[in-house]
Structure formats: structure tokens, C-alpha cells
Amino acid sequence: MGRMSPAVLAGCSTSADSTLAVQSVMSRIGIALIVVGLSAAWSGARAQAVQTNIPHAILIDSDTRSVLFEKNADEPVVPASTVKVMTAEIVFHEITAGRIKLDDELPISENAWRYGGAPSRGSSMFAPLNSKARVEDLIRGLVIVSGNDAAIALAEGVAGSEGAFATLMMKRGSELGLTHSTFTNPWGRDDPEQKVSPRDMTTLANHVIQTYPDFYKYFGEKEFTFNKIKQTNRNPLLAMSIGADGLKTGNINASGYGLIGSAVQNGQRLVLALYGAPDAKSRAEEARKLFLWGFRSFEAKTIFEPGETIGNAKVFGGEESSVPLVAQGAVKVLVPRTPGEKLTAKVVYKGPLIAPVASGSDVARLQVFRGATQVLDLPLQTAAAVAVGSLPRRAMDAGLEYGGDLFRKLIKKQ
Incomplete structure (x- = not known):
């Protein structure tokens, strides 16, 4: 398997073999998720699992x-x-x-x-x-x-x-x-x-x-x-x-x-x-x-190189509407030598982030799963600073957030 393209996490799948499911930002709940399949090449038969009687x-x-x-x-x-x-x-x-x-x-x-x-x-x-x-x-x-x-x-x-x-x-x-x-x-x-x-x-x-x-x-x-x-x-x-x-x-x-x-x-x-x-x-x-x-x-497999954009976090009231997220170094994961369960990943953050946003801030986590087992959980940092946006920009973000809140309430009532 090759490394995963940042475009996939951004919501634009570049491969027919990749599985992609993007969940909308749920700011009132405080969680934002981006979920993407990582393992077209590892999706064959399950690797043989070890067993132990230790509880x-x-x-x-x-x-x-x-x-x-x-x-x-x-x-x-x-x-x-x-x-x-x-x-x-x-x-x-x-x-x-x-x-x-x-x-x-x-x-x-x-x-x-x-x-x-x-x-x-x-x-x-x-x-x-x-x-x-x-x-x-x-x-x-x-x-x-x-x-x-x-x-x-x-x-x-x-x-x-x-x-x-x-x-x-x-x-x-x-x-x-x-x-x-x-x-x-x-x-x-x-x-x-x-x-x-x-x-x-x-x-x-x-x-x-x-x-x-x-x-x-x-x-x-x-x-x-x-x-x-x-x-x-x-x-x-x-x-x-x-x-x-x-x-x-x-x-x-x-x-x-x-x-x-x-x-x-x-x-x-x-x-x-x-x-x-x-x-x-x-x-x-x-x-x-x-x-x-x-x-x-x-x-070991490298899924992201040092400094490579892993995802983007939405920013409220900033000059930019989002900020790229990176890890502190290369992101590696251990995978079975024989074909095994699929790997999936999600970026989790409380959002949207509120401008101003400093560069290098710990704002999110990358979580990688092999089947149902979480195999990796590491922090992600902002790759750039986002200054406070203009008054019209902040007003537009507030309107979008208000509209999204009304939509979520409507869905909840149904």
C-alpha cells in the first residue's frame, strides 16, 4: 500500500479503492470527525491472532x-x-x-x-x-x-x-x-x-x-x-x-x-x-x-511523512476558514506481515476552532484502528497561524454556524 493522500482526508477521494466517510462538524456537541479507509492493500484474509488465557x-x-x-x-x-x-x-x-x-x-x-x-x-x-x-x-x-x-x-x-x-x-x-x-x-x-x-x-x-x-x-x-x-x-x-x-x-x-x-x-x-x-x-x-x-x-509502515498535512480543522471567525493539521514527525503504524483487518483513521478535535489560532497548537488527535482495535492515538498540531478575520467574514461564519445549529435541532426532532 502507498501512503495516503492528504486530499483523501480533506474529503476528495483520489482512489476508487479507498473508502471514505466524512462526518459533519458537530460544534455544539464539541466533536468533529474525519474518517477514511487506509488499507485497500491490506483488506484480504484476517491475520492469525494470538490467544492468551491471561485476563x-x-x-x-x-x-x-x-x-x-x-x-x-x-x-x-x-x-x-x-x-x-x-x-x-x-x-x-x-x-x-x-x-x-x-x-x-x-x-x-x-x-x-x-x-x-x-x-x-x-x-x-x-x-x-x-x-x-x-x-x-x-x-x-x-x-x-x-x-x-x-x-x-x-x-x-x-x-x-x-x-x-x-x-x-x-x-x-x-x-x-x-x-x-x-x-x-x-x-x-x-x-x-x-x-x-x-x-x-x-x-x-x-x-x-x-x-x-x-x-x-x-x-x-x-x-x-x-x-x-x-x-x-x-x-x-x-x-x-x-x-x-x-x-x-x-x-x-x-x-x-x-x-x-x-x-x-x-x-x-x-x-x-x-x-x-x-x-x-x-x-x-x-x-x-x-x-x-x-x-x-x-x-512498520509510514502513512504520513514529517510535516505532511493529515487533515484540516475548521476555523470560526478567521482570515482562513480552516487550518492544516500535522504530526510532530513521521506517522508510522505496525501492520500484519500477512493480509489482515482494514486500517481506518479519524481526526478528532473540538471545533470549529476559534480565531486567532496559533501555529503549532495541539488541537486534534489522529486515531488509527485495525479492525475494532485502536492501534494509534497521537496529537496533531496546527501547521500555520490563523488571524482574526474581517467583520464581514466573522458575520458570515456566525450565520453559517447559526444555520447549522438550526439544522441539527431540526434533525434531532425528527
């Missing part, structure tokens, strides 16, 4: 953010120790901002020692009571051996208390777009209010991988020795020769066995989140199966 799972491509497989990916699950990826992200963010350093020493409070250390009989780096530990050692204790004491000590060192750190987790989660997750503690303690979605956790993991490569390496270290106690990494994927290099496992009674993992083969990175496995063995086996299937079954 919650999602596999994405790191570079394109394409979804390769999903199963109940937006349903809330108990994260257990996989929540420590969020704890690590905040610590990495604080280091990057210069507020803490790897060589800083943080105290091991009685709270950290009693509820996360040796007396707790949970996963621990065995930091002694009232001692101090370097931030770098605490990071290793957090992500390699899943130390609850490390998580608590880092939370207290960054925010002053676990509760204050939980507030920071919620704020940071909102900034990262984790819209289906609620955080209440930094180490995965059982709490009915602490829930995440598998999709959010792949978003979080991919952000950590791409934003903090110098810190992400800690997740792949095979062992960690602290206080003369040597422990191995709890991630079973690291020993499977599938290219795995991080992230975290988790397991408490309320969660079953969960995992967030990433692997690289031939320059392609995949990120996986799965939750609810009945035991550690099936968690590892199903994760391995999904990774190998993903690497074997898909290839």
Missing part, C-alpha cells in the same frame, strides 16, 4: 506506539509491585530536574524498615534500621529486587511521607496521560483504591524507556548486592534470550501475577503489560509467547 494484556510497539494485541486493556487491575515503575519514574524525574542526586544519602526510617524491610517478610533490599542509603542503591533495590523498603525510603526522601508521595504520583500520572490509574502508595501495598490499567502501564513504561535511557539500564541488571546480601533480578524474561531488558513483576493475593516487560529484536522494541496470571510460570510463558508473536507478525 488482562496489551502489547505495543515502542517507536510507533501501535497496539499489536490487547485484551481488557482498559479495565482496572491491582498493580502490586509493578507500581514501582511509577515510583522510579518520579525519582528519575527528580534527578533530571536536579532536585536530588544519585550520590545523595536518604535515611531508612522505622516505617521503611518495619513495613518494607526484613521484619515485613516481603520483598526487600534489607536496608538496616536508621541507616542511610545512596539514591542509586535505593533505585537498584527498587527495580532489581523489588525492595519495598527502597520504595518507602525513596518516597519519604522525595516527598517527606508516603502520603505526600502518593499525591505526587497522581499529579505525575495526570501529566503523563495515565487516565485510567489511581495511585495511593509507592510500593504496591494492597489497597482497594490503588488501581491501574494495563494500557496506562505500557504508556508509563514506554515513557521511562524513551525519556531516561541512562536510568532505564538499572531494570536490566541481573543481580544486586546490598548489606552483603546478594539477590537476583525478579524479572524472569531477562533469562529467556528474547531480547528482554526490563521492567517489573508484581504479585499479591488481590492481583494475581502481573508483569510489565520490554524486549528488543532487530532494532524493534516491544512493550508488554499483563495482569492476572494464575502463577509465575504461566506469567512468564505467556509473556514470552506474546513477545515472540509480536516480533514475528508485524512490520
Whole structure:
């Protein structure tokens, strides 16, 4: 399949093989849609789908953010120790901002020692009571051996208390777009209010991988020795020769066995989140199966080049009646190597936009679907500025909008 012509999204089909359905702007509802078929060349027999008995799972491509497989990916699950990826992200963010350093020493409070250390009989780096530990050692204790004491000590060192750190987790989660997750503690303690979605956790993991490569390496270290106690990494994927290099496992009674993992083969990175496995063995086996299937079954296709117009958003009261929309870079999507479901796309924005409109403003999103599965969702920006139009132009736009509103009301009554 060739790349899709911008003219198609503008409403002028250039190919008899393309399917096109343009929905009118619904400004009073606040949504505008442009929908177009992308996949004349991919509309043959369905690609063979992988199956898993894990109740919650999602596999994405790191570079394109394409979804390769999903199963109940937006349903809330108990994260257990996989929540420590969020704890690590905040610590990495604080280091990057210069507020803490790897060589800083943080105290091991009685709270950290009693509820996360040796007396707790949970996963621990065995930091002694009232001692101090370097931030770098605490990071290793957090992500390699899943130390609850490390998580608590880092939370207290960054925010002053676990509760204050939980507030920071919620704020940071909102900034990262984790819209289906609620955080209440930094180490995965059982709490009915602490829930995440598998999709959010792949978003979080991919952000950590791409934003903090110098810190992400800690997740792949095979062992960690602290206080003369040597422990191995709890991630079973690291020993499977599938290219795995991080992230975290988790397991408490309320969660079953969960995992967030990433692997690289031939320059392609995949990120996986799965939750609810009945035991550690099936968690590892199903994760391995999904990774190998993903690497074997898909290839990247570019559907828009950098700077290429993807669609146009209507503008109210401007010198121009519309503004072109572009992505920040090339738009790529993972497609089955064998013929599969059709790809469709839609541009979604709240409109019409009100002039003046600045160039480079995030005003829309491009959403791409493979069959019923949404495989891509990325922001679109205005490619140009639109100044306020003349008084006659604004009056004409107001009249058209008023007429459209009357028409919509008439249709609704029928």
C-alpha cells in the first residue's frame, strides 16, 4: 500500500479503492470527525491472532506506539509491585530536574524498615534500621529486587511521607496521560483504591524507556548486592534470550501475577503489560509467547511523512476558514506481515476552532484502528497561524454556524 493522500482526508477521494466517510462538524456537541479507509492493500484474509488465557494484556510497539494485541486493556487491575515503575519514574524525574542526586544519602526510617524491610517478610533490599542509603542503591533495590523498603525510603526522601508521595504520583500520572490509574502508595501495598490499567502501564513504561535511557539500564541488571546480601533480578524474561531488558513483576493475593516487560529484536522494541496470571510460570510463558508473536507478525509502515498535512480543522471567525493539521514527525503504524483487518483513521478535535489560532497548537488527535482495535492515538498540531478575520467574514461564519445549529435541532426532532 502507498501512503495516503492528504486530499483523501480533506474529503476528495483520489482512489476508487479507498473508502471514505466524512462526518459533519458537530460544534455544539464539541466533536468533529474525519474518517477514511487506509488499507485497500491490506483488506484480504484476517491475520492469525494470538490467544492468551491471561485476563488482562496489551502489547505495543515502542517507536510507533501501535497496539499489536490487547485484551481488557482498559479495565482496572491491582498493580502490586509493578507500581514501582511509577515510583522510579518520579525519582528519575527528580534527578533530571536536579532536585536530588544519585550520590545523595536518604535515611531508612522505622516505617521503611518495619513495613518494607526484613521484619515485613516481603520483598526487600534489607536496608538496616536508621541507616542511610545512596539514591542509586535505593533505585537498584527498587527495580532489581523489588525492595519495598527502597520504595518507602525513596518516597519519604522525595516527598517527606508516603502520603505526600502518593499525591505526587497522581499529579505525575495526570501529566503523563495515565487516565485510567489511581495511585495511593509507592510500593504496591494492597489497597482497594490503588488501581491501574494495563494500557496506562505500557504508556508509563514506554515513557521511562524513551525519556531516561541512562536510568532505564538499572531494570536490566541481573543481580544486586546490598548489606552483603546478594539477590537476583525478579524479572524472569531477562533469562529467556528474547531480547528482554526490563521492567517489573508484581504479585499479591488481590492481583494475581502481573508483569510489565520490554524486549528488543532487530532494532524493534516491544512493550508488554499483563495482569492476572494464575502463577509465575504461566506469567512468564505467556509473556514470552506474546513477545515472540509480536516480533514475528508485524512490520512498520509510514502513512504520513514529517510535516505532511493529515487533515484540516475548521476555523470560526478567521482570515482562513480552516487550518492544516500535522504530526510532530513521521506517522508510522505496525501492520500484519500477512493480509489482515482494514486500517481506518479519524481526526478528532473540538471545533470549529476559534480565531486567532496559533501555529503549532495541539488541537486534534489522529486515531488509527485495525479492525475494532485502536492501534494509534497521537496529537496533531496546527501547521500555520490563523488571524482574526474581517467583520464581514466573522458575520458570515456566525450565520453559517447559526444555520447549522438550526439544522441539527431540526434533525434531532425528527
